[in-house]
Amino acid sequence: MHTLTMDDVATALDDTARLLAPDGTRLRDPRLDGWVADLDAAALRGLYRDMALTRRLDAEGLALQRQGHLGLWPPAEGQEAVQVATARACRDDDFLFPSYRELGVLVVRGAQPADLVLGWRGEVQGTFDPYLLNVATPQIIIGAQSLHAVGYAMGIQRDGGDQVAVAYFGDGATSEGDTAEAMVFGSSFQAPVVFVCSNNQWAISEPVTVQSRFPLAGRAPGYGIPSMRVDGNDVLACTAAMRWALDHARSGRGPVFLEAVTFRMGPHTTSDDPTRYRSRELVEKWRARDPLHRFEAYLRALGECDDGFLAEVHTEGDALAARMRQAAVTAESRPALAVLDHVYAEPHSGIDRQRDRFAAYLEGFADEAGA
Template sequence: MESGITDPVQLLTADGRRIEHPDYAIEVTPEELRGLYRDMVLARRIDAEGVTLQRQGELALWPSLLGQEAAQVGSARALLDTDHVFPSYRDHGVALCRDVDPLKLLAMFRGVSNGGWDPIDHGFHLYTLVIGSQALHATGYAMGVAKDEAETAVIAYFGDGATSQGDVSEAFNFAAVYDAPVVFLCQNNQWAISEPTDKQSRVPIYQRAAGFGFPGVRVDGNDVLACLAVTRAALARARRGEGPTLVEAFTYRMGAHTTSDDPTRYRDAAELAEWAAKDPIARLKTHLLADGLADEDFFEAVDQECEERALRLREQVRSMPGPATEAIFEHIYADGHALVDEERAGFVHYEASFAERGGH
């Protein structure tokens, strides 16, 4: 490694061997390991369906998580039901682990809802397309949790590119000064759209935490067990009132930034092949097989379950009705607002005028 950069925390090597780490011991049952595998396969299959539906014109856009399944599932399974998640727009695996209906994720990218799920019911707040803003939202929420003396932790997900946004630095500072019970989880997939990480930061991202006065740790983002262990420790630290932690999950975005992006224009095939060999799902499958914790019948059953769920999702998306046009005026203010009422009435009158003119 480069001078001053520690090896990322790893509990499962690229070839599927289980190893120990002095600071992050973890015990997982065979059932839990199989559950992590299923979660990752489901996340990948739903994600692939999102890409396909967008290519078929059923969605306006889709941001793929391909390659980041371990970072999302491992960290999400470290959460308690009472914890709260502030995601970015790519965290579909986290959403699934928080029992958000994937149809509601796709509905948002189809343009028929602005979210569609209740953040309180799932402890999972709405996606944001504003890069980095959720870090401030999470910090503010965590400061409120601390004032309420609740045994709750908050986690904010964002990418490496978001660390160049002022909102993230402000969130780091507020969280540090107020000892907010928040974990900042940066999925460093090494490409902020078309900009590599070395054009985003002169130092590894996890080292930025030291400048704000709280710990930072880099974890192998393709190792679901390491992501689980490190995030669990960071969340426990937050609940104890010891303040924030920055976790950098060092991973790789194997797909495009979104379906409007062409990654072949800015990265080479050799880099992609190198990271494909570190595939997080294949890594856990190798471990399960080598240790006799699962057999081919299990893997086939998981594949079949995920395929059937994706096919149902496809039909649900295609048959999804569009919202009433005036629905855009709903949920702007909690108790209504005179100006919104006036704008709604004006819109309804304008829309009715087309019918009066015979629809032309």
Template sequence: MVEQSPEFVQLLTPDGVRVANPDCDSWVADITGEQLAALYEDMRVVRRIDTEATALQRQGELGLWPPLLGQEAAQIGSSRALRDDDFIFPSYRENAVAYVRGVPFADIVRVWRGNAQSGWDPYKHQLAAPNIIIGAQTLHAVGWAVGAKHDGVDSVAITYFGDGATSEGDVNEAMVFAASFQAPVVFFCQNNHWAISEPVGLQAVGSIAGRAPGFGIPSMRVDGNDVLAVIAATRIALDRARRGEGPTFIEAVTYRMGPHTTADDPTRYRDKSELEAWKLKDPILRLKRLLDSLGLLTPELEARTQAKEDSVAAELRAGCIGMPDPAPLTVFDNVYSTPHATLDRERDKYAAYLSSFDGAASSDTSTDAPAGGRS
């Protein structure tokens, strides 16, 4: 028998109507009209970042890009609920979270241009490097959370992953460990309905949130396109963790409106009618409707938001195109935190190999041989 799913939490309908919820209302009661406008700007700006980065990839400036189109509320709502000392362990799609953490725009795309192994300093932003290995970041989050618990601080780890990752052993092992040690960690699953081309119904007979109680972890299932519901759920989970009550699992039900990455063609496996149905649940559109109903959707707000979008897009494009190529020997940087003899020898050998090309070029008197053209 399939277990009953947790209650589906929604505070804002697709039409922008605020609905009451006695369990969650108090967790968002402090959000002012000004803060709603700021959330609207956040989501608009990160969608523009996504659009610009996709264009850069199509123009050959990025090797790959993982769009977040449709998942703006899930990422903005959850990350805006965090404290500065909380630590984030993302997958590879949390570009909106990186924006909230103040990562420079060029650094968001640095890895995808092939210029670095990690785009930013994790300790500066309390945000780990993008994790390409599906689900591995959940283990890192639990380890960090156990360390925070032992340090006696009330900082919390949050880890992001998709519905597909819940079938990975790493995620399940992380949940076992988190429950056993009551680690202050939030498992934030963005159920965007597609694990590349595999629909969520193929790997989850019931709700994904319904799995967590089997590990001894309480769970919530929220409308991931409802920024208020996401904020409420994340605040509840963070509060539990800070009070020493251990991990929480949040399933944010959203939809990946674009491709898995720019190397993917979702029209090959996804029905167009499904996409059209989810467009009616757009997270930005519903918040815009709420602002309008409250008399807060002013021409000034729209103009300010558009200007911010344009400015960010221009800065992202300039930073990407103007990014210098890394020096070859930087491939050895930041591999280990302490001196490492084997790595030092490898660096020396590679340096000698590179210098041999300069020697070959200088000793070659031929006029038609390109410098460094032989190996």
């Protein structure tokens, strides 16, 4: 079994751009400083609020799945900074293409609590209208959304717009052909697209050091795409890097690739047991770099965060989580056979046969319940 060592952690963090140390101390980076110089107190508190709400809703989703109300949940703990920062840096009319783990992107874009859970119950119309949020339906097929984002970006070019498309994916997706093809097309057509790779160190149980012997950001220049490796647990650095990337893409200079170095604190999904492939020591090493604690320390040093502000955010998070729970526990699922409804516009004998077989299958469970 491949393992990720402390030396690997040190290597992963050595060459990342950052503006905040793990203890919240403000650092200087000439590449990034100018891109966040205009952030006022309200903007900084907004970044913290969205990260905190994301974590609270993530915890509720995990609890709902463990209690049997959801079929699956992909935890996002530890990755809130890159999600919130990059989404907040975008304009409202930029179109975002997330993977299944970008809960923070949906929080920033104003998804309703029910939008976050009904899909994980398998309910009909269990997600949001993409055109209300300018966010595509989260993609489970690894890397597929990178192609969708490039296609949308090429459409922007043809329409003469100045919007940007953003593709979100994890380190595992960089091993997929879809992502490689998306970067080829994006570069060849100089499409206004930003690739945001959340390198959380694990493609399920496979460490990134096995997927690539060199930083993932180093792959992009081979496609003719500029890149930056940024501390994914530093919300200020992620904001600055994303603003730079968006400016590059929006000004007609083509795609940008961001590698946000972060860590998935929980399991890949609720069907995974991460204790089988990584150590407690490693997890605690990354817990010391927690993005919320880091940013809270920075805001307290500025005098922009006190117990009253934190209490307000906590209350808001609890209220949203309660609405999310209510949506999940009160949802009424359609009968199982209804999955075959509306497959064809007209009656179809093949569907009729499938319905008969599926009904017989379901009847077998009814017999077991009766026994």
